[in-house]
Amino acid sequence: MTRNLITVDDLDRDEIERYLSLTDRFAEVMQRDLKKVPTLRGRVVVNMFFESSTRTATSFELAGKRLSADVINVKGSGSSVDKGETLKDTVLTLNAYRPDVLVIRHKSVGACAAAARYTDAAIVNAGDGTHAHPTQSLLDLYTLRRRGVSLEGLHVAYVGDVMHSRVARSGAAAFRTMGAKVTFIAPPTLLPPGLEEGLGGRASHDIRDIADADVVYVLRMQHERMGDGGFVPSLREYSREYGVGHERLRPGQLVMHPGPMNRGVEITDALADDPEVLVTAQVESGMLVRMAVLYDLIAGPAEHVRNVPVEEVAA
Amino acid sequence: MSAAGRVLMDDDQVRRTIARMAHEIVERHADPRAVTLVGIHRRGVPLAARLARDIAEFAGTAPDMGTLDIALYRDDVGTGVPVLGETDVPFDVSARPVILVDDVLYTGRTVRAAIDALFDFGRPPQVQLAVLIDRGHRELPIRPDHVGKNLPTARHERVYVHLTEVDGADEVVLAESGPAKGTA
Amino acid sequence: MSDMRLLHKGGPAADLVIRGARVLDPLAGIDEVRDVVVRGGVIGGDPDGLEVVDGAGMTVIPGLVDPHVHLRTPGREDTEDIASGSAAAAAGGFVAIVGMPNTQPALDDPEGLAKLQQLARAEAHVGVGFFCAITRGQKGTELTEAAELAQMGAVGLSDDGRPVWDSLVMRRALQYQRLAKLPLVLHEEDPRLAQGGAMHEGPVAARLGIAGIPSESESVMVGRDVALARLEAGRIHICHVSAVETVEEVRRGKQQGVAVTAEVSPHHLLLIDEDVDGLDPATRKMNPPLRGRDDRAALRAALIDGTLDCIATDHAPHGASEKELPFPEAPFGVTGLETAFPVLYTDLVLTGELPLDVLVRRMSGDAARVVDLPQPTLADGAEANLALVDLDATWDVTADGFQSKSRNSAFLGRTLHGVVRLTVAQGREAWRRLGTESGRLS
Numbered sequence: 001m002t003r004n005l006i007t008v009d010d011l012d013r014d015e016i017e018r019y020l021s022l023t024d025r026f027a028e029v030m031q032r033d034l035k036k037v038p039t040l041r042g043r044v045v046v047n048m049f050f051e052s053s054t055r056t057a058t059s060f061e062l063a064g065k066r067l068s069a070d071v072i073n074v075k076g077s078g079s080s081v082d083k084g085e086t087l088k089d090t091v092l093t094l095n096a097y098r099p100d101v102l103v104i105r106h107k108s109v110g111a112c113a114a115a116a117r118y119t120d121a122a123i124v125n126a127g128d129g130t131h132a133h134p135t136q137s138l139l140d141l142y143t144l145r146r147r148g149v150s151l152e153g154l155h156v157a158y159v160g161d162v163m164h165s166r167v168a169r170s171g172a173a174a175f176r177t178m179g180a181k182v183t184f185i186a187p188p189t190l191l192p193p194g195l196e197e198g199l200g201g202r203a204s205h206d207i208r209d210i211a212d213a214d215v216v217y218v219l220r221m222q223h224e225r226m227g228d229g230g231f232v233p234s235l236r237e238y239s240r241e242y243g244v245g246h247e248r249l250r251p252g253q254l255v256m257h258p259g260p261m262n263r264g265v266e267i268t269d270a271l272a273d274d275p276e277v278l279v280t281a282q283v284e285s286g287m288l289v290r291m292a293v294l295y296d297l298i299a300g301p302a303e304h305v306r307n308v309p310v311e312e313v314a315a
Numbered sequence: 316m317s318a319a320g321r322v323l324m325d326d327d328q329v330r331r332t333i334a335r336m337a338h339e340i341v342e343r344h345a346d347p348r349a350v351t352l353v354g355i356h357r358r359g360v361p362l363a364a365r366l367a368r369d370i371a372e373f374a375g376t377a378p379d380m381g382t383l384d385i386a387l388y389r390d391d392v393g394t395g396v397p398v399l400g401e402t403d404v405p406f407d408v409s410a411r412p413v414i415l416v417d418d419v420l421y422t423g424r425t426v427r428a429a430i431d432a433l434f435d436f437g438r439p440p441q442v443q444l445a446v447l448i449d450r451g452h453r454e455l456p457i458r459p460d461h462v463g464k465n466l467p468t469a470r471h472e473r474v475y476v477h478l479t480e481v482d483g484a485d486e487v488v489l490a491e492s493g494p495a496k497g498t499a
Numbered sequence: 500m501s502d503m504r505l506l507h508k509g510g511p512a513a514d515l516v517i518r519g520a521r522v523l524d525p526l527a528g529i530d531e532v533r534d535v536v537v538r539g540g541v542i543g544g545d546p547d548g549l550e551v552v553d554g555a556g557m558t559v560i561p562g563l564v565d566p567h568v569h570l571r572t573p574g575r576e577d578t579e580d581i582a583s584g585s586a587a588a589a590a591g592g593f594v595a596i597v598g599m600p601n602t603q604p605a606l607d608d609p610e611g612l613a614k615l616q617q618l619a620r621a622e623a624h625v626g627v628g629f630f631c632a633i634t635r636g637q638k639g640t641e642l643t644e645a646a647e648l649a650q651m652g653a654v655g656l657s658d659d660g661r662p663v664w665d666s667l668v669m670r671r672a673l674q675y676q677r678l679a680k681l682p683l684v685l686h687e688e689d690p691r692l693a694q695g696g697a698m699h700e701g702p703v704a705a706r707l708g709i710a711g712i713p714s715e716s717e718s719v720m721v722g723r724d725v726a727l728a729r730l731e732a733g734r735i736h737i738c739h740v741s742a743v744e745t746v747e748e749v750r751r752g753k754q755q756g757v758a759v760t761a762e763v764s765p766h767h768l769l770l771i772d773e774d775v776d777g778l779d780p781a782t783r784k785m786n787p788p789l790r791g792r793d794d795r796a797a798l799r800a801a802l803i804d805g806t807l808d809c810i811a812t813d814h815a816p817h818g819a820s821e822k823e824l825p826f827p828e829a830p831f832g833v834t835g836l837e838t839a840f841p842v843l844y845t846d847l848v849l850t851g852e853l854p855l856d857v858l859v860r861r862m863s864g865d866a867a868r869v870v871d872l873p874q875p876t877l878a879d880g881a882e883a884n885l886a887l888v889d890l891d892a893t894w895d896v897t898a899d900g901f902q903s904k905s906r907n908s909a910f911l912g913r914t915l916h917g918v919v920r921l922t923v924a925q926g927r928e929a930w931r932r933l934g935t936e937s938g939r940l941s
Binding site: 021028034067295 | 401436
Binding site: 009086087088106108109110111113114117128129130131132164166169192193194195197198199 | 697700701702703704705706707708709710711713777778779780820823824825826827828
C-alpha cells in the first residue's frame with residue numbers, strides 16, 4: 001500500500017518521534033564535507049507547486065537532491081496547469097513518469113487527497129489551501145527539539161490569522177500529539193467557530209495571553225484579509241493590537257514564524273532581526289525534515305519499524 | 316539470551332576470539348595509532364569497541380574509533396526498514412588505514428555499502444575488514460583481512476551473533492531460517 | 500393520480516396480480532398479506548387471466564414521490580436527462596418526481612416549460628412534473644409569469660439552488676401566489692452568511708480549514724419567509740432542511756398557523772460533518788451541508804413528529820470530472836433517487852428508529868401533499884402507483900450500478916437492504932427486477 005503524508009492527524013506520537021530521530025541522522029549527513037548520500041539514486045521525486053512558494057519548494061528540491069533522487073519541478077505558472085488542465089490530468093500525466101513521490105502544493109483544501117486517487121506514488125502534502133502543511137509542523141517540532149526544548153508540557157501560542165493558517169492547523173495537531181499545550185490568539189474575526197473543539201487548545205483574542213507561552217508562534221498576516229477582506233479594519237490596527245515585538249515578550253520566550261515575514265505588521269523589524277528568533281533555524285530544519293520524509297516514504301512501511309530490530313533485514 | 320538453534324560459541328569463546336583478532340591486528344600494525352577502527356552499525360560497533368580495548372591492553376594505546384550506519388548506502392532501499400543508526404567518524408579517514416568491523420560477513424553487500432559510506436568522508440589510504448564470523452556465500456568480490464571464525468553454513472541457515480552490549484549475553488548461534496532476533 | 504401536471508411517455512396499461520405480498524398503505528389504512536390486482540392500470544378487479552407476480556415475502560407500498568430532483572435538462576444532459584433521471588426514479592420505487600428549474604438556461608417561461616413537457620411525454624418512465632423559477636433567470640429580481648405557467652401545469656415555483664435573497668421580491672411572490680396558486684418551494688440560504696463556505700461551520704470545518712456555512716444562513720431566511728408568509732397569508736414549502744435552528748423556525752411557524760411545509764433529505768438524516776473527513780466532494784459535498792450530530796438527531800425527531808412533512812432526495816447529478824476537483828472547487832450535490840428508500844430502510848427502520856409505515860408516508864403521500872400532487876394509494880379503484888420491494892434482499896451500491904447518468908452518490912460502497920422488484924407508475928409498468936433477471940425498464 002502506498003504511504004502518504006497528507007496530514008499530521010494521521011501520525012501518532014511514535015511516528016512523529018521516528019521522523020524526528022530520522023531527521024537527526026540527516027543532520028549528521030549535513031555536517032559532512034560531502035553533503036550528499038546515494039540513498040535515493042534512480043528514484044524520482046516530482047515537486048508540483050500549483051501555488052507559489054520559495055522556501056518549501058527549494059527545501060524539497062534540495063532534500064531530494066541531497067538524497068541523490070532525480071527531482072523534477074513543475075510550477076503552476078507556465079505549465080499546462082495554466083492552460084486549464086485539471087489537477088487530475090496533471091497528476092495522471094506526471095504519473096506516467098512513474099515517480100516515487102509527488103510533492104504537492106495547491107491552493108485548495110483536499111487537493112492532495114484528490115491527487116492520491118490518481119497515482120500510486122507517495123503523496124507529500126506541501127500545503128493544501130488552508131488545510132494542512134505536515135512537513136512544516138514536523139520542522140517546527142524538530143527546530144525546538146534540536147534546541148533542547150522538551151515538547152511534553154510545552155505551551156505554544158499561535159498569534160495571528162489562525163483562520164486561514166495551515167501552519168497553525170497542522171502545528172497545533174502535531175504539538176498536541178507530542179504532549180504540548182496550544183493557545184490560539186487572534187482577532188475574533190480570524191478565529192474560526194468551533195476552533196477549540198476542532199483543534200484542541202484554547203482560543204483567545206487577548207494578546208496579553210502570550211505571557212503564559214513558552215513559544216510564541218507568529219503567523220503571517222496576509223494583506224488580502226484587511227480592509228475589503230473584512231476581517232480586520234486596517235493593517236495599522238492589526239499591528240497595534242496583535243503585532244509581536246520585544247515589548248510584548250518576556251525573557252526566555254522563543255519566537256517562531258513560518259516565513260515569509262511581513263515586517264512591521266505581525267512582527268516588528270527589531271524582533272525579525274533578533275538572532276534569537278528561530279526563523280533561520282526553521283528553514284534549516286525544513287530541509288532536514290524533508291529529507292527524512294522523502295527517505296521514509298520511499299524506504300519502507302512504518303509498520304515494519306516498531307518491533308523488528310534493524311538487523312533482521314539489514315544483513 | 317539464546318535463540319532456538321545450536322550454540323556454536325559461548326561467551327568465553329567469543330571473548331577469546333576477539334582477543335585473538337586484537338592480537339593479529341597488533342601484529343600487523345605495530346603502532347595501534349597508525350590504524351583506525353570503524354564499526355558497522357549495529358553489532359560491529361560494540362565489536363570494534365572491544366577490539367580497541369583489547370588492543371590497548373596488548374599495545375598500550377587504543378586506535379581511534381568510529382561508527383558507520385550503512386542504511387543510506389544500501390542497494391535495496393525500499394525493501395527494508397527506515398530506522399537509521401548513528402554515524403560518527405570523528406577523525407580524518409584520509410590520513411590512516413581504516414579497519415571496518417562487523418559481526419558477520421555473508422553476501423558482502425553490507426561491506427560494499429560501508430566502503431561507499433566511508434568514501435563520503437574521505438579517501439583512506441587502505442581499507443581492511445575484520446569480522447567475527449565469516450559464513451561464506453559471497454555475492455561480491457570481498458574478502459576479510461581478520462576473521463574470528465570461518466563457519467561453513469547452508470544458505471537457509473541463519474547465524475546470530477549476540478553481544479552483551481546489545482543482547483545481554485555473548486554467544487553465536489546457528490539456526491534454521493525463521494523469525495528470530497539477531498544477525499542473519 | 501392521473502394529473503395533467505405529471506407527464507409520462509405512456510405505453511400499455513399494466514395488467515398483473517401480485518400474489519401473497521404484505522400490502523402496506525398507511526393512507527388507506529391497509530397492512531395485510533393479500534393479493535394486489537392491477538387491471539388496465541387500475542387497482543382492483545378480476546385477477547383472471549392476468550400475469551401473476553409472486554410477491555411472497557415482499558412488500559407492496561404506494562409509489563414514492565420526490566418533490567425535489569435535478570434533471571439537468573436542458574443544458575447538462577451529459578449528467579442527467581429526463582429519460583435517465585426518471586429511470587433512476589423508477590428503479591428507486593418512485594412513481595412521480597418534480598424537476599427543479601435551475602437548468603441552463605433556467606426554466607422561467609412558458610416556452611421552456613412546453614418544451615420540457617413535450618420531452619417528458621416522449622421519454623419519462625414515471626410521472627415527471629416541473630417547477631418553474633420564481634424569478635426570471637433565478638436572479639431574484641423580476642417575477643416569472645406564474646399565472647400562465649400554472650395554467651400550463653407547472654407544479655410549483657422555486658429558485659432552488661439560490662435563495663430569493665431580496666425580501667421585497669419574496670413578499671411580492673407571496674402576494675402573487677393568490678393569483679397563481681402555486682406552491683413556493685424555497686431554497687433558504689443567506690448568500691452573504693454562506694459566502695465561500697463549502698461545509699457546515701463548526702469544529703470539523705475548523706480542523707479541516709474549510710470555510711464554514713453556518714446553520715443560521717438557513718434558519719434566518721426561514722424565519723424571514725415564515726414571517727412573510729404569515730403577513731401575506733401565503734403558503735411556502737421549505738427545501739432540504741438541514742439544521743436544528745431551521746426545524747425550530749418551521750415548528751414555530753406551524754404552531755402559529757402559517758401554511759409552511761418542509762422536507763428533509765436522506766443524506767441529512769444519515770450523515771454528519773464528521774463524515775466529510777476524507778474530503779471527497781463526490782460523496783460528501785452538498786448544499787445545505789452535512790451538519791452536526793445534534794442537527795441530525797433533531798431532523799430525525801422532526802420527521803417522526805411531522806414538523807418535517809416529507810423526505811425529498813435533492814437528487815443532484817454531477818459529471819465525474821467536476822466532482823474530481825478538490826473539495827472547495829467541486830460543485831454541491833449528490834444523487835439520491837436509487838438509494839433513498841433502501842438506505843433509510845436500512846439505517847433508520849431496521850435499527851428501530853423509524854417505523855416503516857412512517858417512512859412510507861413521508862416518502863409517498865406526504866411528499867405528494869406538500870406540492871399539491873395526488874397521493875398514491877393502493878385502494879381499489881385508484882390508478883396503479885406502487886412499488887414491490889423485497890426488504891430482505893440486499894444489494895451493493897456500486898458506481899456502475901446506477902440508472903442515473905451520474906455516480907456522485909453519498910452511499911457508494913454501502914450494502915443496503917431493500918430491492919425494488921417492480922414499479923408501476925401512473926398505471927404503467929416502469930421498472931422490473933424479478934427473480935434473477937437484472938433490472939429492466941418498461
